[in-house]
Ligand SMILES: Cc1cc2nc3c(=O)[nH]c(=O)nc-3n(C[C@H](O)[C@H](O)[C@H](O)COP(=O)(O)OP(=O)(O)OC[C@H]3O[C@@H](n4cnc5c(N)ncnc54)[C@H](O)[C@@H]3O)c2cc1C
């Protein structure tokens with residue numbers, strides 16, 4: 001079947017999609033967007049997190065056909081041209097990236113959190129990132145990165 | 160495999176009657192795991208995410224009609240006041256990503272003994288509205304679960320909604336797991352106080368083939384509270400009453416040993432959760 005949807009602001013089309021195929025597979029293998037990672041295919045790790053109509057979801061658990069006509073934003077869509085999103089910058093600067101497999105999902109989840117809460121406390125951060133596993137960093141640097149990104153965003157708003 | 164995408168409720172029912180073997184998919188958080196791992200190869204998927212009626216809720220006469228495809232995130236954001244117990248349970252489901260997609264109708268459809276919405280739905284005597292082209296019926300939640308991952312729907316039926324009475328008193332839900340997020344409950348318990356009826360409702364999960372209420376425990380505690388005039392005085396019941404309540408809840412279970420825990424641990428956990436959940440709820444009642 002054919003699936004057409006908006007991905008990172010552009011209309012994308014994929015042909016010969018299998019009916020049981022996931023949105024994650026379509027993004028990675030048919031649309032050339034390998035940013036979202038496939039690490040478990042069962043919703044446990046969060047490394048495939050994308051926005052679907054504005055809500056973060058596991059792309060591995062969305063049937064491709066369910067994305068027909070919908071709006072998808074992947075980690076690739078957070079950059080502005082060559083410029084990284086402040087959340088991405090903070091992850092790099094805080095040393096929150098080791099092997100990097102979990103990073104795209106964590107970046108999208110953090111991006112969503114900071115849209116909703118300008119100054120999340122640690123409990124809120126842990127809650128918001130509870131669906132994202134990292135096997136390398138031990139999470140402390142990730143929490144640092146989220147705090148850094150929140151500080152930057154708050155500074156920018158304060159001007 | 161076919162991918163069927165009705166855009167209205169009537170179309171969805173028509174499709175289900177023509178293709179009873181089609182597997183409904185709402186949030187996909189159970190279905191997609193099975194497809195990704197090739198556990199199942201249904202002849203057709205029936206996507207319910209384009210049926211707007213299913214994603215809505217409304218209140219009629221003190222009862223919330225919760226569309227089958229209302230997500231946990233919606234329950235938490237929109238229904239914490241009317242359905243506090245379901246909202247507490249919803250907060251414990253998976254992760255934000257799972258709660259953004261996962262639905263109460265899907266939880267019922269999966270009919271897992273560990274489904275986190277089930278204990279509170281039992282405790283408040285919710286009803287499942289099942290529909291087909293030939294009509295609509297309401298199934299009490301206690302009769303909905305017929306076995307491990309089995310339910311009372313006919314092949315041509317879909318879940319339209321769940322009817323959940325708006326809370327008239329405090330409600331609580333607790334679940335035991337190895338960590339706070341992303342766990343299948345080792346065992347879970349819900350309680351609802353119904354002060355206007357002088358009744359206590361219960362439900363538990365992961366401690367029998369299906370989620371179940373604990374009727375003897377409900378009867379015992381409701382009577383004990385009434386006999387001592389505690390609904391009126393709002394005083395605390397004796398410790399022995401609370402302890403007996405916990406024992407009766409555990410007696411209603413028939414748990415098994417499995418990788419998540421032993422039967423003995425589950426019984427013990429249920430006793431402790433029943434005592435605690437009641438105490439929290441009663442403290443809320445005393446303050447109200
Ligand atoms: C990582 C992860 C963590 C999870 N954590 C929890 C947890 O903590 N607690 C918990 O209870 N569950 C948990 N789950 C399981 C799942 O998220 C829930 O059962 C959820 O409620 C399923 O809803 P859904 O809309 O995604 O269902 P789907 O996967 O779309 O469907 C589930 C079942 O219901 C059927 N169905 C769906 N809608 C209807 C309808 N309207 N009529 C008839 N049948 C229907 C489907 O055919 C299927 O059999 C978890 C899942 C994952 C992947």
Ligand code: FES
Nearest residue numbers: 040041043046060
């Ligand atoms: S690959 Fe989707 S959650 Fe792990």
Ligand code: FES
Nearest residue numbers: 098099134135136
């Ligand atoms: S950096 Fe390797 S999994 Fe997180």
